[in-house]
Amino acid sequence: xxxxxxxxxxxxxxxxxxxxxxxxxxxxxxxxxxxxxxxxxxxxxxxxxxxxxxxxxxxxxxxxxxxxxxxxxxxxxxxxxxxxxxxxxxxxxxxxxxxxxxxxxxxxxxxxxxxxxxxxxxxxxxxxxxxxxxxxxxxxxxxxxxxxxxxxxxxxxxxxxxxxxxxxxxxxxxxxxxxx
Amino acid sequence: xxxxxxxxxxxxxxxxxxxxxxxxxxxxxxxxxxxxxxxxxxxxxxxxxxxxxxxxxxxxxxxxxxxxxxxxxxxxxxxxxxxxxxxxxxxxxxxxxxxxxxxxxxxxxxxxxxxxxxxxxxxxxxxxxxxxxxxxxxxxxxxxxxxxxxxxxxxxxxxxxxxxxxxxxxxxxxxxxxxx
Numbered sequence: 001x002x003x004x005x006x007x008x009x010x011x012x013x014x015x016x017x018x019x020x021x022x023x024x025x026x027x028x029x030x031x032x033x034x035x036x037x038x039x040x041x042x043x044x045x046x047x048x049x050x051x052x053x054x055x056x057x058x059x060x061x062x063x064x065x066x067x068x069x070x071x072x073x074x075x076x077x078x079x080x081x082x083x084x085x086x087x088x089x090x091x092x093x094x095x096x097x098x099x100x101x102x103x104x105x106x107x108x109x110x111x112x113x114x115x116x117x118x119x120x121x122x123x124x125x126x127x128x129x130x131x132x133x134x135x136x137x138x139x140x141x142x143x144x145x146x147x148x149x150x151x152x153x154x155x156x157x158x159x160x161x162x163x164x165x166x167x168x169x170x171x172x173x174x175x176x177x178x179x180x
Numbered sequence: 181x182x183x184x185x186x187x188x189x190x191x192x193x194x195x196x197x198x199x200x201x202x203x204x205x206x207x208x209x210x211x212x213x214x215x216x217x218x219x220x221x222x223x224x225x226x227x228x229x230x231x232x233x234x235x236x237x238x239x240x241x242x243x244x245x246x247x248x249x250x251x252x253x254x255x256x257x258x259x260x261x262x263x264x265x266x267x268x269x270x271x272x273x274x275x276x277x278x279x280x281x282x283x284x285x286x287x288x289x290x291x292x293x294x295x296x297x298x299x300x301x302x303x304x305x306x307x308x309x310x311x312x313x314x315x316x317x318x319x320x321x322x323x324x325x326x327x328x329x330x331x332x333x334x335x336x337x338x339x340x341x342x343x344x345x346x347x348x349x350x351x352x353x354x355x356x357x358x359x360x
């Protein structure tokens with residue numbers, strides 16, 4: 001299966017595409033960052049993120065999308081922008097009927113390194129080993145997106161067929177609720 | 181000018197459309213709520229919000245959109261969903277090149293009631309008076325959306341022409357930044 005990992009952010013959305021299945025070597029298909037300029041209004045930045053992520057899905061046709069789960073308890077001053085960017089990522093994937101999973105940073109760290117409190121450098125090093133890369137992807141958001149995709153392949157295979165069927169059914173029968 | 185006010189939320193997005201200009205009586209065009217079921221996955225709910233808000237814009241063709249500004253310091257457990265919904269509202273409006281303004285809850289309360297700490301009932305009562313309604317719109321999210329639209333008409337007229345010109349220029353020359 002092919003998984004697109006997205007590490008949401010208003011300034012940098014990490015994106016990483018991984019091919020593989022449980023018990024086989026994984027391979028990196030592509031990795032990068034969707035950037036937006038902090039000089040633009042937030043709404044314009046979110047539209048750029050939408051277009052950028054759509055282009056990644058269009059190009060790589062993933063079977064599933066894994067998005068980092070954002071928490072309100074984060075102390076970061078950028079948390080609201082991160083939450084907004086994650087909302088855009090979810091919509092871009094859901095509109096196409098793709099199965100979506102959200103993994104917490106701890107789950108991702110535990111999956112790739114065996115330690116839920118691993119630091120950025122450890123996660124980067126494990127991504128390099130797992131995908132047999134020449135060097136860690138830069139910036140860290142790009143490495144995190146690959147780690148998310150790896151986590152999804154390893155965790156998600158059991159349920160992904162069911163999720164995919166449900167997502168397809170939903171995409172065919174959308175049910176927006178609107179009342180006055 | 182016609183303004184669509186949006187009070188973002190994952191379960192209920194308040195929406196209210198107001199016609200008017202500074203120094204003249206304002207009138208309500210429509211008010212309601214875009215609801216999503218808490219039994220659906222978040223991504224599906226965000227897609228429903230996107231479709232619902234798009235339908236409101238399509239039907240009422242506002243000249244501007246006013247969205248409540250969400251803060252991380254809110255204690256609410258629903259803050260992340262609210263932030264994600266606000267991101268969708270911003271994208272839906274920005275994609276169409278509509279001028280967007282964000283107003284804080286205090287700004288809205290001060291604009292409609294003269295008191296930045298007014299409670300829900302006071303805001304609802306002032307919305308009724310300003311728009312000459314028979315009764316306060318229910319639920320409160322709907323009244324808040326109208327209050328946002330009123331605030332925008334009263335605050336926004338001076339700069340809205342410039343904003344509109346800038347938004348149109350941006351819509352014609354989108355500049356998504358994508359690097360690898």
